[in-house]
Amino acid sequence: MRKLLATTSLSLLLLAVPCCTLADQPKAVVVLDPPWDHILEKDRVELMCQGPPGPKDYFTQWWFNSSALAQQTSSYVITAARIQDSGDYSCQTGLSAPSDPQQLQVHKGWLLLQALPWKVRVGDPIRLRCHSWTNRLVTKVVYYHNGTGRRYFHINEELNISAAVPADSGSYFCRGLIGRLNESSATVHILVGDLSIPSPSPSTSFPSSAPWYRIAISLAAGFLFTLNTGLCFSVWSDLRRLLRAKQTEHVLWNREPQDK
Template sequence: MPTIPMGVPALLWIALLLFSPDGMSAVIWKSKVFLNPPWREIFRGDTVSLTCGTNSSSEDESPVWIHNGTRLAESNPRLDIVNADRQNSGEYQCRIKGYAVSEPVYLNVTSDWLLLQASAEVMLEGESLFLRCHSWRNLNVFKVIYYKDNTSLKYWYENHNISITNVTEEDSGIYYCEGRVQKLPRTSNKLRITVKKEYIYTQSKYFWLQFLIPLLVVILFAVDTALLISTQKQFTLLLKMKRTRKRNRFTDPQPKPDPPGN
């Protein structure tokens, strides 16, 4: 079980363990996989590093790495994939001791001429989206056009990345790019980018449950503890009274019988 953070009451920490706003375990207890560079779509021969960490500092732990459900022999916080091949595709997870297994990160190793890469495929409003029209073996790409839902977004004679800051739900859609590689026109894969509204508790009619349920757990725990202490005190008092009566029965003078009548 993870160490209780400083300044957090133990009872509240127990409540957060049992309940979180989305009804699941608190995310602070989960391991997390980070990609560097952040692209989930890569070419054969590319290099990518996966790092296992948490929301708190636990990178010095020796994590367990899982690829497509199979535990790997690697136990370092960083897993380097050099000269990637198709066998490196799939789902990656990690687990640091005392933390839950991470959410899966999917890596797709492909063979093509042109590849659209995105910093993230599911985002929250207000974040920034980075797109890269990547060519095989970093060959020069010219006359690059980025598309969203089959509508051109940006044209570059020489290849450049593009960024969309403060994304909104309107930025959701299907993205891809076109360009000329070795003088021939090429089209990349298509990526679905989804932008979600940031969840605001006050907008939910059930937001009060997120605070009420942990509070009830704390109250019930406190009441149960108080009842236990009260019962123990009453039991101790009864034992003390019983011992006192027993002792008095043997130490108090016995009443003498009345003399017989004449």
Template sequence: MWLLTVLLLWVPAGAQTDPVKAVITLQPPWVSVFQEENITLWCEGPHLPGNSSTRWFLNGTAFQTLTPRYRIAAASISDTGEYRCQTGLSVPSDPVRLEIHRDWLLLQVQSRVFTEGEPLTLRCHGWKNKLVYNVVFYQNDKAFKFSPQNSEFTILKTSLSHNGIYHCSGMGRHRYTSPGVSITVKELFLAPVLKASLSLPLLEGHLVNLSCETKLLLQRPGLQLYFSFYTGSKTLMSRNTSSGYQILTAKREDSGLYWCEATTEDGSIVKRSPELELQVLGLQTPTPVWFHVLFY
């Protein structure tokens, strides 16, 4: 009820657009830190004119910091929890869970939830910035990266195969192992399916519409998918915002295997459809009928 009241008070009368959701960013950017380390949370969102007041919440309870910047000096276990913020013209942000650890080694990430195609940086961080070497990164207890000196590793484009529990191990005075971190990668859109407007096989001469059908699973502002169509080694249409392609007059030589691709504008996600076999049959020539005429 308190949150709802705040929203009603802060959204200006007569506003027609939906309020913007505030966003929390961290500096340094890691959602897990050691005890006694410093971390700053920033709340980004629109404000009322002349009023930069910001509401902060920890585990659903408001606390008395009213600036867009909230600094935690010498973090303690009690600082662990879910943080939200709200500016004068925003709705509350999504929660950011900050975890404070007392350990020797920590696997740090910038988020625990990613959308496929986004980069994922893993940092194997030693207590009090102690040097860590011979670092091994693990996914679901299986080693996938060894680094003798560099304690950071970046997966440039995440995919669904990157879901799992990650941890790291490294040498200091001894070999240490970090606690596990659960990483979730969400699918942005389904792999496309190529469909034809007519049942197959079909007779030549018909117009055929091919459609590259997919479904957005997550809403992202400004997202635009691009579609390409192929047959054999031939590109029929490349990177078009239209998900359809027309064969105006089908011929027997149009028979073959067809497929399509759907991709994001930056090319970070490319998904290919299964192949569709298009069969075009030639028009049948009428069989001549012979009539026997009897003359008397």
């Protein structure tokens, strides 16, 4: 009878322990270099996928506006940006869940006001950059806030706000000389406020009043999950290869970096 109960308990624990799923994996993150998500035509930008790489035979999957790209390396380079490169980019590494979309906007014009970030908490810094097409020299640069000149630079420099306050919210644009051309950027908007902060993850510690058998079951489940981790990732690897073979039929091969 005891042997039967022990076997049944073990079976229930094995059923209760999930194999590795997307929910168990950390999300990948798309990082831009340079870090600006608003750029001008002909700018170069590198999108890097950061996440657990997995075994050596894993590839990095990229998506553009939800369509799979042929790129399989950890970085995706746009050497000379075009308007049609605007959109949402996401990626997935060997042992990560798909990243959240990273938006990239490509604009036409002589000047573009870039900002990091567009939405900021009170007390955090803001970077503003009056960026010129093909990085041409810009002189006599003025940054405007809500229609009023805020800062003047004889030679183009970034405007840095070390600790933002609510009064820093509003519209911004910049103006400067490119040769003899007096050019202005389009107006952008920055929000400074008490942005919502995600609540911390619930504590995994047990209350002192928890029954001993719940603690034992949870510890046993964690132990079994640890033992099965290698098997789970092996199964996940095979599944990813099958999905990769299936996705190949729908890959947008015209999105190769060399086609930029």
